[in-house]
Amino acid sequence: DAGVIQSPRHEVTEMGQEVTLRCKPISGHDYLFWYRQTMMRGLELLIYFNNNVPIDDSGMPEDRFSAKMPNASFSTLKIQPSEPRDSAVYFCASSLTGTVYEQYFGPGTRLTVT
Amino acid sequence: RKEVEQDPGPFNVPEGATVAFNCTYSNSASQSFFWYRQDCRKEPKLLMSVYSSGNEDGRFTAQLNRASQYISLLIRDSKLSDSATYLCVFRGSSNTGKLIFGQGTTLQVKP
Numbered sequence: 001d002a003g004v005i006q007s008p009r010h011e012v013t014e015m016g017q018e019v020t021l022r023c024k025p026i027s028g029h030d031y032l033f034w035y036r037q038t039m040m041r042g043l044e045l046l047i048y049f050n051n052n053v054p055i056d057d058s059g060m061p062e063d064r065f066s067a068k069m070p071n072a073s074f075s076t077l078k079i080q081p082s083e084p085r086d087s088a089v090y091f092c093a094s095s096l097t098g099t100v101y102e103q104y105f106g107p108g109t110r111l112t113v114t
Numbered sequence: 115r116k117e118v119e120q121d122p123g124p125f126n127v128p129e130g131a132t133v134a135f136n137c138t139y140s141n142s143a144s145q146s147f148f149w150y151r152q153d154c155r156k157e158p159k160l161l162m163s164v165y166s167s168g169n170e171d172g173r174f175t176a177q178l179n180r181a182s183q184y185i186s187l188l189i190r191d192s193k194l195s196d197s198a199t200y201l202c203v204f205r206g207s208s209n210t211g212k213l214i215f216g217q218g219t220t221l222q223v224k225p
Contacts (some may be wrong), residue, residue, distance in 0.1 A: 031211050042217040100211045105157035
């Protein structure tokens, strides 16, 4: 079975550009999480969805970040406009009700903003 | 005070050694605890849950001390393949999907 799929795997963009990260969760999973990982701050939860509905977006840094989940098999994280301090690895993860703590992570998108 | 604190290491140990990591948490209401493992430039993966009575999975033993607010992970007979970063994770309550991750402790097992 396919795991969590993320695209692109690497993204290099210039400051001020819009960046869209994509995620396909494991089929049947009803929770989806977006994380950001940096050396300085570690792994931080940005937002999570349950049954396509955003439940907690308190980790979203500011209005430049937005996330959507239009259906059970797709989610996007958008940064507009991007800034150098957004450079990080962005992970998407999914899990099931009942074992929500067992989160399956995608391979991540390594974002570099110059 | 950080919600979760871990010694970042690295812990450099020879093959066959026993090594232990601790992790402290500040929220006394925390309900559930876990250890995740992250290999270099890879995604985190669940290693094991941590139960109040302590639990073992092969060479790995996890323990919880609620009074002192820390969890621990003990690895016996270390293998080269155990080299990774070990993330301490907790969940605030049973009705949230939110997990809080520590910064991780890096283990290097040398031949």
